[in-house]
Amino acid sequence: MHKCFISCLLLLSLSACQLNPSISPTSVTKNDITSAPTAANPQLASLIDKAWQLRLESSPDLAYAQGDTTAAGKLADMSPEALATINSKEQALLDSLKLIDKSSLAKEDKINAQILQYQLQNSVDLYRYKDHYLPISAESGFHAYIASIAKGRFNTEQDYQNYIAKLTALPQYFAQQTYWLKQGLNSGITPAKITLNGFENSISAFIVPVEKSGYFEPFTHYPKHFSDEQKQQFTEQGKQLVSNTVLPTYRAYFDFMTKEYIPGARNTIAASDLPDGREFYENRVRYYTTLNMTAEQVHELGLKEVKRIREEMQTVINQVGFKGDFAAFLNFLRTDPQFYPKTPEELLKEAAYIAKKADAMLPKYFGKLPRMPYGIQPVPAEIAPKYTTGRYSGSNRADEPGYYWVNTYALDKRPLYEMEALTLHEAVPGHHLQISLNQELTSLPNFRRYSYISAFGEGWGLYSEFLGLEAGFYQDPYSNFGRLTYEMWRAARLVVDSGMHAKGWSRQQALDFMASNTALSMHNVTTEIDRYISWPGQALSYKIGELTIKRLRKKAELALGEQFDIRAFHDAILANGSVPMELLEQQIDDFIKRQNNKS
Missing domain, CATH: 1.20.58 (Methane Monooxygenase Hydroxylase; Chain G, domain 1)
Known part of the structure; x- marks a missing residue:
């Protein structure tokens, strides 16, 4: 649940609404804002525009960022009447969209229609499941996110x-x-x-x-x-x-x-314990994976991935010559002072150094890079204690960059051996690169430029951690173990998220599973498990998306052989912005055909 995250994360992390550089908020009026470019099909074009206008009406911050000066002094209207009206309009748009014969649409219009239906269906579903009853989570809530108005x-x-x-x-x-x-x-x-x-x-x-x-x-x-x-x-x-x-x-x-x-x-933790909870959780599984998967399938895939990664982790333990079992090695990583920064500045400088190294790898792996730069900042102090270890915070202004947030709270719980994986995921080639390129795709309608599909974005972030291995990162075996513990973290999510919300797992059972399989500090293990409890299904995005991207890469490598170009492949992955996994496979199939036609 947590509709507050959908709007707040647009500004604060994953799908940040960046001001279109071609639009000046001081000169554009509400009537000038459209969802251009226009779809070829007139009926679809009308629905796209109406959906975009509705989104602007419900989000004054986004409307102002897009040039509507009349929205500058407003906060979102969260009244029952306003939310009911939005829901009614979204349902009407969804019904009309479903009536369009998709087989008659041009290729790009089919993509637009599918993504718009995905977005509208989710909004309607969340209202039906009373997501708006939960404007808070284990991490934070509306009271903290609204404070961003002082940063304008x-x-x-x-x-x-x-x-x-x-x-x-x-x-x-x-x-x-x-x-x-x-x-x-x-x-x-x-929340629990x-x-x-x-x-x-x-x-x-x-x-x-x-x-x-x-x-x-x-x-x-x-x-x-x-x-x-x-x-x-x-x-x-x-x-x-x-x-x-x-x-x-x-x-x-x-x-x-x-x-x-x-x-x-409530004293219970499972989404299945909520009204219509079992149906709700299966709905979230499908939404966050963008695939027709069940909770049981996710759980079994997670167990398989945990087993595979555990074997790779043992190889690293053998490499460093550690005398002791897996649990003893994890305790060593969690308690030895050599692995932890002494000051916030040390942690931020380490992040900055890694980020600069990551910047230098980009031309080798990407043909197209974003214009928008990024900076590094600590997670705001008021939310840091219960916040995740790091996150990308995008910009909604043309004159301000995105930021890679690093959590400097509880430094003895922020191991340096995790910093390479974290930085590659949150900054480049992860979230900053992907989100910024998405927003610079002026050929796309705005509802796609300023949106975020979690399986794509988080899958790309996790794939970016893996890409660092090819690019020469993780030379230190402890850093490589940090990469593996991050991958294990995402695989374990499949197990514990589905375990707690669909299979009757207790919170302690989830804590024990995560703690016994990753080198995450116990502080991070606890904050993460509580995050999964209060945000059902979102944690499934990462591994499902990453596995899909890796499979598509292997598919392209096998089909193209010596003609495979890693830069062209990555550009093809990012070419249409944030898309569901099914559409991503279609665009890589098209990429393979185009490359074969060149040879």
Whole structure:
């Protein structure tokens, strides 16, 4: 579940909505924004445009990033009426789309129709399963993601007026989300209580003196052209709003969560224990794999992959001459200080060094590279304790890059031997490269340029870790073990996610399985298992996508022989943006045909 992630991750991690460089938010009006380029089939073109306009209407941040200046001072409307209206319109679009004869469509229109149907069906499904009752997860929630409004553009007086309007609207936004949390309490649709241990800390992190609040930060510095009078006026307004509006809102939310919500959250962990839970989880399996797989098939595949990777890990243990069994080696990796950074700066510098090495490998493996660069930042402190080890945070502005986030919290739980695999996955050739290229595909309609299909994106990220092996990374055997433990991590996900949500596994059973098969620190094991509990199915994307890409590469290598070009193959994988696995296979089949015709 967790619809909040779908919108928040558009900005904060996986499928970040980057501002189209050809559009200036100061000069484009709402009527100028279209889903261009237009599909050849008029009926499909109309549906694509309506779906895109609906997405813009429901996401002011995306609308503003796309040039709609009227959305600049708005927050998303999460009221029952607004969500019901969106659902009704999406259902109508989906029904109309299903009536189109797909066999009569041109090739590109078939792809557009299939991806649009995939997106609309998911939105309709999530509403039916009451995903909007869960705007929080084990990692964080709406209260942390909404704070990104303080990171926006502050160049003009109007920018500050827009920000003030958002701050003024914050209590209503929290009230709307709290309404859905209460509906969840009443119907048994909540995160598992065990995953909410310490959740209140992610709220209290925002309850600070006004001058230390991230919401006040925009009022501490101004553009040079602002007069002293303007600065004083906005500073006073900012202090009043943060003091009298923002902080009371967070205090009330903290009280609600600690006194009512967390104590009332469900004691079970499985998605199958939710209303219509078994059906819901199988739906999530199909959505996140983009294949017609069942939970049982995923589980068996996971066990097979765990066995294979475990044998490779043992080879590395033998290589370093370690005297002891597998469990002893894992304990050695988790406890020996040589493997851990001493300061946040050391960890960030290591990430930066690896990232620069990764930049240098790109021309050898890719014919087309993105224009947008990326930077490296620590995970924001307020969410770091329960956050994953690293993530890609994209940009929704043309004048700001994407960022590779590195978690610098609990340094004794952030082993350096994992950093090569993490960096290749989150930065390049992983998420930054793939997402940035996706957004630069101006030949695609916007609903595809600014979207993210998890099996494709996460599969590509995991494949990127493997690609590093060919590119000369993992020369140190411990780093290679880190790569294998990351691969094992993703394989174990298939087992524990399906185990907990479909096969009756306990949380402790999942923790033990992950801990006994990977070198992840126990802190990371715990945060990851709680993430899978509160985000059913998403963890399946990685291995399924990676295995598909590897299989397609082998297929192309066998078919093309000496004509196989790794740069051309990677360009072909990324050529149509984020697509379901079935479509990816079709485009690689087309690639093979084109390459054969050249010879």
